[in-house]
Amino acid sequence: MKKYLVTPGPTPVPDSVLLAGAQPIIHHRTVEFSKLFRDVTAELQSVFQTKNDLFVFSASGTGGMESCVANLLSIGDRVLVVNTGAFGRRWENILKVYGLKPEVIEYPWGKAARIEEIREKLEENPEIKAVFTQLTETSTGVVNDIESMAKITAQSKAILVVDAVSGLGGQEIKTDEWGVDIVVAGSQKGLMLSPGLAFVSISKKAWNLIEESKLPKFYWNFKTYKKFFNEKGETPYTPAVNLLFSLHEALGKILEEGIKNVFTRHSLLARAARAGVTSLGLELFAEVPCDVVTSVKVPEGIDGISLIKRMRDEYGVSIAGGQREFKGKIFRMAHMGYMDKFDVIIELSALEMMFNKLGYKVELGKGVAAVEKEFLKK
Numbered sequence: 364m365k366k367y368l369v370t371p372g373p374t375p376v377p378d379s380v381l382l383a384g385a386q387p388i389i390h391h392r393t394v395e396f397s398k399l400f401r402d403v404t405a406e407l408q409s410v411f412q413t414k415n416d417l418f419v420f421s422a423s424g425t426g427g428m429e430s431c432v433a434n435l436l437s438i439g440d441r442v443l444v445v446n447t448g449a450f451g452r453r454w455e456n457i458l459k460v461y462g463l464k465p466e467v468i469e470y471p472w473g474k475a476a477r478i479e480e481i482r483e484k485l486e487e488n489p490e491i492k493a494v495f496t497q498l499t500e501t502s503t504g505v506v507n508d509i510e511s512m513a514k515i516t517a518q519s520k521a522i523l524v525v526d527a528v529s530g531l532g533g534q535e536i537k538t539d540e541w542g543v544d545i546v547v548a549g550s551q552k553g554l555m556l557s558p559g560l561a562f563v564s565i566s567k568k569a570w571n572l573i574e575e576s577k578l579p580k581f582y583w584n585f586k587t588y589k590k591f592f593n594e595k596g597e598t599p600y601t602p603a604v605n606l607l608f609s610l611h612e613a614l615g616k617i618l619e620e621g622i623k624n625v626f627t628r629h630s631l632l633a634r635a636a637r638a639g640v641t642s643l644g645l646e647l648f649a650e651v652p653c654d655v656v657t658s659v660k661v662p663e664g665i666d667g668i669s670l671i672k673r674m675r676d677e678y679g680v681s682i683a684g685g686q687r688e689f690k691g692k693i694f695r696m697a698h699m700g701y702m703d704k705f706d707v708i709i710e711l712s713a714l715e716m717m718f719n720k721l722g723y724k725v726e727l728g729k730g731v732a733a734v735e736k737e738f739l740k741k
Contacts (some may be wrong), residue, residue, distance in 0.1 A: 366679040369710050371501050371529055371656040373551040373558055374700040376609075377616065380555060384609035391604055397596030403607055404592070406614035410531065410554075410622060411546055413538035413564045418588045420561040421603040424528035424549030425453065427561030430583035431524050431545055432457050435493055435569065437577040441466065443484055443494045443521070445476045445512075449502035449686045450526055454495040461578055466491070472503050472689060473658070475651040478511045485519045492572060493522050498530035502686045504649035504658030504695060506534055513542045522569045528552060531562075532617060533629040533655040533699040544569040550606065553629075553655060555613045555701040559606050629654040632698035632707055635737035639711040640696075642733035643718070643725045648693045655699035656683075660692065665723050667691035673717055680713040704738050 368375050389395050400419075408417050420426055436442065436458075444454045446469040458465045466488065468480055476496065485491055494516055499506050509525055516523040522544035527536055531546070532553025538546050543566070550560035565573070565585065573585055582600060591599045617625055633654040637647060640659050648658035661667035668691045671684040685693040696710045711730040718725050 364679040366681070367706070367709050367713075368681050369697050369702065369706055370681050370683045371552070371695055371697040371699065372549075374553075374555065374697060375702065376555055376557055377613070377701050380609045380613045380616070381557075383612035384557070384605040386605070386608055388604050391597065391602055396604070399607060399611060400592075400598070400602075401596045403611050403614065406611070406618060407562055408564070409618055410614060411538050411548070411562075411564050412536070412540065412622070413546070415538065415564045415566050416570075416589060417562060417564045418585065418592070419598065419602070419607070420563070420583075421559060421598075421601075421606075422561040423558060424526070424547065424551075424561050425457075426583075427528070427547040427549065427563050428453065428526060429457050430561070430563060430580075430585070431495075431547060432461055432463075433578050433580040433583045434576055434585045435522070435524070435545075435572045436461070436463060437575065438462050440493075441488060441491045443468065443481070443488075443491050445481060445494060445496035445507070446470065447474065447476055447497060447503065447505050447507060448472055448500035450497050450500055450528070451495075454526065458495070465495070473505065473648045473650055475505050475649075476507045476512070478508055478515065481512060482515050485515060485521060489519065491519070491521045493524055495524045496526070498525050498527040498536055499534050499653040499655050501529040501656060501695075502689075504647075504652055504656050506530070506649075506651055506653035509536060509543060510541045516544070517542045522566070522572060529655055529699070530653065532625065534653055535626045538564055542566075550610065553699045554610070555616065556609055557606065559603050560610060626654070628703070629699065631738070632702065632704070633657060635704070635734045636696055636698055636707050636710070638737045639707065639730040639734040640714070643715065643730045656695050656697045658693050658695045661694060662718075662723050665718070665721050667694060670694060670717060670721060673720070674713050678713040678717065680709060682710065682714075707734055
């Protein structure tokens with residue numbers, strides 16, 4: 364059975380990217396590695412749309428998130444978490460592990476952050492040093508208004524820390540133009556790469572907090588990473604060398620397509636996916652849908668867990684289910700990274716057939732037709 368991976372991470376990886384990682388390994392304390400690493404960092408800065416410092420860690424996106432907490436704060440610091448789903452909750456959990464007590468604005472799953480509420484919190488608590496949030500909340504399919512959040516934090520002493528693990532490379536974020544202080548991303552989503560790398564960009568304003576931070580860190584120490592990169596073009600500890608070869612190839616493909624064209628492609632795929640599922644009488648879950656994943660409510664009477672499993676087992680099409688309290692209640696179809704028009708068509712085709720098998724009768728081809736019509740509008 365041919366298999367189709369259309370989950371919101373890991374995502375498909377182009378053959379040329381996989382093959383790049385299969386070349387002979389090089390030593391990480393050489394001129395050859397230093398050139399590769401400097402080139403990759405410059406390419407990442409182009410995708411992040413920043414000239415800020417940018418570090419690469421051999422870790423998952425969550426490792427990148429933890430590195431921010433460890434480097435920015437000290438015990439007793441006041442921080443704010445804008446929680447719109449599972450990964451907003453992850454910010455909370457990381458902060459608590461480090462002994463911090465974050466103030467939290469928590470929204471019902473599927474809802475986007477309210478900008479005025481963030482403004483009010485910062486005005487009420489001018490000692491807040493950092494605001495932690497998400498660009499695209501993978502668990503719900505929501506996109507938050509990061510540009511507006513950045514305008515608010517720019518007027519305060521707080522820095523804005525954004526989890527863009529699922530969003531980078533698919534949902535627009537203009538790091539420098541918007542004034543976003545910290546952007547965290549991972550390799551296995553929109554960047555068309557295997558899991559294993561995390562990335563963090565850091566503004567000058569954020570460096571002021573880093574200089575004051577007293578939380579413990581060793582592997583995650585931003586100062587150490589900056590010293591090694593500036594002096595040698597290296598990482599302080601052994602990097603995932605062959606993943607960097609793959610990253611170089613993947614970033615080259617993104618930049619060749621053009622970052623604006625990449626965003627346009629993701630926006631088109633998202634509109635088509637939404638048109639397809641709503642034409643079948645299904646209801647979108649996200650209040651403000653993002654461009655990298657479409658979340659949909661499972662219709663009454665259908666076992667959402669069985670839907671995901673049977674699509675994978677019987678058709679080879681892997682989509683994602685809901686997380687935590689929404690397990691079995693929503694499903695999530697990705698359209699990020701190395702995905703194009705026919706990935707969305709395959710998703711809708713498999714969905715239509717499986718719904719009919721499960722007793723939710725839909726007109727075969729109706730969702731696919733809606734997708735195709737959206738593509739032909741271009």
